Amino acid sequence: MIEVQHLTKRYGRFTAVEDVSFRVERGEILGFLGPNGAGKTTTMRILTGYMPATEGKAAVAGYDVFEQPIEAKRRTGYLPETPPLYPDMTVREYLTFVAKITGVPSSERRSRLQTVMDRTRITDMANRMCGKLSKGYRQRVGLAQALVHNPEVLILDEPTAGLDPKQIIETRKLIKELAGDHTIVLSTHILPEVSQTCQRVVIINKGKVVAVDTPDNLTSRLRGSESMYVQVDAGSATADAALAQVGGVTRVQRADQRDGIVGYEVESEHGRDVRRALAQTVVSNGWGLLELRPMRFSLEDVFLSLTTEDVSAMGGDAAAAATAAQTTTTEVPHA
Amino acid sequence: MRNILAIAGKELRSYFSSPIAYVIIGFFAFVFGYFYWVLLAYFVRAGMEMSPMGPQALNVNEQMIRPVLSNMTVVLLFVMPLITMRTYSEEKRSGTIELLLTAPLTDLQIIFGKFLGALALYGVMLAVTMIHMGILFLYGSPEWKPLATAYLGLLLLGGAFISLGLFISSLTKNQIVAGMVSFAVFLLFWVASWIGSVSQGGWVADTASYVSIIDHLDDFTKGVLDTKHLVYYLSFIGFGLFLTAKSVDMERWRG
Numbered sequence: 001m002i003e004v005q006h007l008t009k010r011y012g013r014f015t016a017v018e019d020v021s022f023r024v025e026r027g028e029i030l031g032f033l034g035p036n037g038a039g040k041t042t043t044m045r046i047l048t049g050y051m052p053a054t055e056g057k058a059a060v061a062g063y064d065v066f067e068q069p070i071e072a073k074r075r076t077g078y079l080p081e082t083p084p085l086y087p088d089m090t091v092r093e094y095l096t097f098v099a100k101i102t103g104v105p106s107s108e109r110r111s112r113l114q115t116v117m118d119r120t121r122i123t124d125m126a127n128r129m130c131g132k133l134s135k136g137y138r139q140r141v142g143l144a145q146a147l148v149h150n151p152e153v154l155i156l157d158e159p160t161a162g163l164d165p166k167q168i169i170e171t172r173k174l175i176k177e178l179a180g181d182h183t184i185v186l187s188t189h190i191l192p193e194v195s196q197t198c199q200r201v202v203i204i205n206k207g208k209v210v211a212v213d214t215p216d217n218l219t220s221r222l223r224g225s226e227s228m229y230v231q232v233d234a235g236s237a238t239a240d241a242a243l244a245q246v247g248g249v250t251r252v253q254r255a256d257q258r259d260g261i262v263g264y265e266v267e268s269e270h271g272r273d274v275r276r277a278l279a280q281t282v283v284s285n286g287w288g289l290l291e292l293r294p295m296r297f298s299l300e301d302v303f304l305s306l307t308t309e310d311v312s313a314m315g316g317d318a319a320a321a322a323t324a325a326q327t328t329t330t331e332v333p334h335a
Numbered sequence: 336m337r338n339i340l341a342i343a344g345k346e347l348r349s350y351f352s353s354p355i356a357y358v359i360i361g362f363f364a365f366v367f368g369y370f371y372w373v374l375l376a377y378f379v380r381a382g383m384e385m386s387p388m389g390p391q392a393l394n395v396n397e398q399m400i401r402p403v404l405s406n407m408t409v410v411l412l413f414v415m416p417l418i419t420m421r422t423y424s425e426e427k428r429s430g431t432i433e434l435l436l437t438a439p440l441t442d443l444q445i446i447f448g449k450f451l452g453a454l455a456l457y458g459v460m461l462a463v464t465m466i467h468m469g470i471l472f473l474y475g476s477p478e479w480k481p482l483a484t485a486y487l488g489l490l491l492l493g494g495a496f497i498s499l500g501l502f503i504s505s506l507t508k509n510q511i512v513a514g515m516v517s518f519a520v521f522l523l524f525w526v527a528s529w530i531g532s533v534s535q536g537g538w539v540a541d542t543a544s545y546v547s548i549i550d551h552l553d554d555f556t557k558g559v560l561d562t563k564h565l566v567y568y569l570s571f572i573g574f575g576l577f578l579t580a581k582s583v584d585m586e587r588w589r590g
């Protein structure tokens with residue numbers, strides 16, 4: 001449905017996007033993930049025909065966006081980072097205008113508008129001025145605007161940015177519902193969003209694609225060995241050596257320490273469950289086993305490892321990110 | 336064409352849903368009314384005065400309508416930037432330009448739409464002044480033909496201002512800058528006619544008076560429809576719109 005080949009965009013000497021290639025199949029949701037300034041918006045703007053690429057090809061629904069821009073645009077709905085609303089129009093006027101310029105026949109306009117407003121739940125705001133809407137409603141009107149001509153492809157630039165948690169959940173649900181009839185590309189720097197809504201992820205950093213895969217594959221790819229977190233109250237003794245001797249354990253490392261209670265990061269051979277043996281060892285030594293859980297690498301770790309230049313420093317970063325992932329909820333702060 | 340009208344309609348509505356249209360029309364009508372009143376009073380007094388040759392038959396078109404309309408061209412210098420300054424810069428600032436440029440529209444459709452929208456507002460301004468002219472027909476018998484050519488000339492003059500203003504607005508995100516620069520450039524085109532009249536003949540004077548956007552209106556207000564002036568205004572408009580198209584295209588590449 002969407003095909004991007006070797007896309008490059010340069011602004012003078014600065015290269016915003018370099019040799020980006022990916023494909024999106026019909027009905028799929030593709031997540032475009034990357035830190036701020038990675039080239040997500042630039043790529044999306046090229047796909048929507050807002051700006052031309054310096055090199056490379058991009059096709060939407062079989063139409064090249066440079067050669068046949070009108071045909072491609074007719075099949076694309078686009079929600080930019082800031083919803084492009086006219087503040088002095090009511091929601092209904094605005095959507096009517098968008099329907100006109102996107103070529104919705106006047107006989108279908110009414111019903112199309114109603115469908116879209118129902119779907120995005122903005123019907124009760126239909127006669128409100130766009131400039132007077134709250135952030136959440138603006139975003140929804142923006143989404144309605146992208147849907148009004150029933151495009152085959154939807155391109156959403158950070159559709160949940162600036163929404164409250166409830167609205168974020170609603171928007172994600174809506175996007176998932178839309179996936180059946182539309183092919184969706186959405187960009188975000190919020191990681192849980194990708195694992196929750198997207199079937200495939202393109203991770204982009206400094207204008208280059210660093211990974212394309214499903215969220216599950218990406219996380220398991222990072223997990224070469226199994227990791228376990230064990231918290232032990234060994235009193236005056238130290239449990240390091242005893243833990244290291246457990247069969248299958250390859251490495252033991254202290255993660256944290258407080259009042260004689262030590263948290264260990266225990267790595268074991270791939271595919272071998274050492275939890276029982278670990279528990280046995282701790283209990284038979286008379287120590288207190290306070291916590292024992294597998295350390296799963298989140299998408300956040302994958303993201304960090306792929307977008308941080310110093311990949312060798314991965315171990316420490318991942319641990320930090322793993323703990324951070326538990327405390328922070330959804331939003332990665334804006335840079 | 337449908338797309339052009341959709342854009343034009345949107346432009347026109349945005350003028351009228353903000354105070355801009357009302358302020359501009361009100362200001363224009365007020366200044367026009369003032370000139371109209373002053374010149375009418377003068378005209379009436381001149382008509383009553385006895386000249387050595389007895390009461391003279393004054394020509395309403397020559398003595399009254401022409402000076403009023405010529406005076407209004409100067410007012411247009413101030414008013415037209417207000418109409419065009421927001422056309423592109425506001426869309427760029429608020430990001431709605433992304434909607435237009437990613438919709439299945441060509442750049443030219445957007446430009447023509449904006450041009451027609453602004454021209455329609457200008458048309459409303461002119462329509463208001465026609466009420467005054469109508470009153471002259473009630474109490475006198477002016478000729479309608481020179482009046483018609485004068486209005487055609489004014490429409491073309493306004494179109495020329497709009498096309499240039501559109502281009503200047505497409506260069507910046509800041510509508511105040513767009514307005515000020517438009518005003519300065521319009522003023523230059525007006526002042527060009529002074530150079531024409533000050534210097535004694537020669538190619539400088541000829542060029543200057545040919546370039547001057549207002550000098551070309553002269554024949555229209557006399558009731559003369561000269562293709563030279565028609566060509567001037569139409570090519571001026573065409574060139575302004577062409578520059579706008581180039582500027583929008585360049586903006587795309589620059590991103």
